[in-house]
Amino acid sequence: MRIDKFLSVTGKASRSESSRAARAGRITVNGVIARDCSRHIDPEKDEICFDGIKVLYREFIWIMMNKPAGVLSASEDRKQKTVIDLLPPELQEKGLFPCGRLDKDTVGLLMLTNDGALSHALLSPRHHAEKSYYFRLSRPYDNARGIENGIMMDGKLTKPAKIVMRDALCGVITLTEGKYHQIKRMFAYAGCTVVYLKRISFAGVKLDPSLGEGEWRYLTPEEEEALRRAPV
Ligand code: URA
Numbered sequence: 001m002r003i004d005k006f007l008s009v010t011g012k013a014s015r016s017e018s019s020r021a022a023r024a025g026r027i028t029v030n031g032v033i034a035r036d037c038s039r040h041i042d043p044e045k046d047e048i049c050f051d052g053i054k055v056l057y058r059e060f061i062w063i064m065m066n067k068p069a070g071v072l073s074a075s076e077d078r079k080q081k082t083v084i085d086l087l088p089p090e091l092q093e094k095g096l097f098p099c100g101r102l103d104k105d106t107v108g109l110l111m112l113t114n115d116g117a118l119s120h121a122l123l124s125p126r127h128h129a130e131k132s133y134y135f136r137l138s139r140p141y142d143n144a145r146g147i148e149n150g151i152m153m154d155g156k157l158t159k160p161a162k163i164v165m166r167d168a169l170c171g172v173i174t175l176t177e178g179k180y181h182q183i184k185r186m187f188a189y190a191g192c193t194v195v196y197l198k199r200i201s202f203a204g205v206k207l208d209p210s211l212g213e214g215e216w217r218y219l220t221p222e223e224e225e226a227l228r229r230a231p232v
Contacts, residue, residue, distance in 0.1 A: 003027065004037035006048060011218035012055050014090050026051050060115035061094055062224050063087075064205065067110040068213035073101040083110060086214055099123065100131075100178055100202075108133070108199035109207035111227075112216070122203050122230060128159075128176040129203040129230045133183055136196040140168035147186045153179055158186065172200070203230035 001009075004018040013021060015037070021027055022037045028049045029041055041048060043057040065083055067073065072082045075097045084092055099111040099119040113119050122129045143165070150157040158177065165171035173183055184194045200207050204226040211217060219227070 001041060001043055002037065003029070003034060003039050003041055003048065006041060006043055006057070007037075007050065007055065008090060009061065010055050010058050011061065012050050014088070021050065028052075056221055058221075058224070060118070061091075061096060061113060062115065062219040062227065063091075063096070063112040063216050064208060064211070064219055064223070065110045065112055065216040066207060066211040066213050067102055067107055067199075069105050069107050072104055073098045073110060080104075083112065087112070087216065102199060103181060103184075103197070106133075106197045106199065107213055108197075109202050109205070110199070111202060111205075111219075118227060122227060123178070125177055127230070130174055130176055130201070131178065131199060131203070132172055132174045132201040134170070134172055134196075134198045134200050135183060135187070135194050136170045137187060138169075138193040138195050139191070141165060141171070141187070141190060141192055145190045147190050151186060151189045153182070153185060158182065161186070203227050 003022065004015040007013045007018040008015050018027070019037045022035050025033045025035065027034050029039070030047050048055045065086065067083055070081070071086065072080050074082045075084050076082060083098055084096060087096070095114045096112045097114070099113050100123050102108070102110055121127055148161050148163055150160060158179065159175070162174040163171055175182060179185070183197060187194050205219065205223045208217060
């Protein structure tokens with residue numbers, strides 16, 4: 001693999017940034033300065049450092065985005081803006097797709113990846129990966145008509161959910177499944193309309209509070225590890 005490809009796949013630098021950094025002597029391969037980014041390395045065996053820090057090889061890209069309202073959780077759409085359109089051009093060509101979906105008006109944590117196998121495992125109903133959402137309702141939630149134990153949806157009982165109210169209108173709901181419009185439909189069953197919904201965690205990874213809506217960053221190795229451990 002070329003050095004510039006390696007640095008772009010690992011999320012360290014784009015290809016043009018890599019060539020500039022290489023010319024400036026900021027990249028080493030096995031301790032020796034590499035000024036030519038087209039040089040091939042073996043990501044499994046060679047040690048590549050950027051500004052003296054070892055770059056860990058990652059086969060797949062995992063990105064966390066703070067999805068804004070008004071964009072689709074899809075890889076492409078002929079008419080509407082998608083979450084992929086919010087990434088820089090070099091990342092738009094990497095075959096990334098959203099790991100799961102949020103409604104167009106839902107904001108918050110959305111993972112983007114090109115790791116089909118892990119994404120599939122995390123979304124599989126058998127794996128019970130937890131997803132938490134902050135919600136705001138149009139009218140107070142009457143706990144007596146509890147929906148946590150499950151309601152009938154698409155011919156099946158929903159899995160138990162956890163709801164922690166912060167006040168009469170707002171709270172956090174945690175689900176282990178993801179049916180179409182699930183939270184809105186659960187609260188509709190209890191007679192409430194969800195007026196704001198934000199995903200705040202997914203499979204043990206929390207939304208980075210420093211990310212504004214529409215912003216993204218690569219997952220840290222620890223966060224990727226948490227995702228790998230999540231499917232049980
Ligand atoms: N439940 C919903 O109703 N909408 C979402 O976007 C996610 C969960």
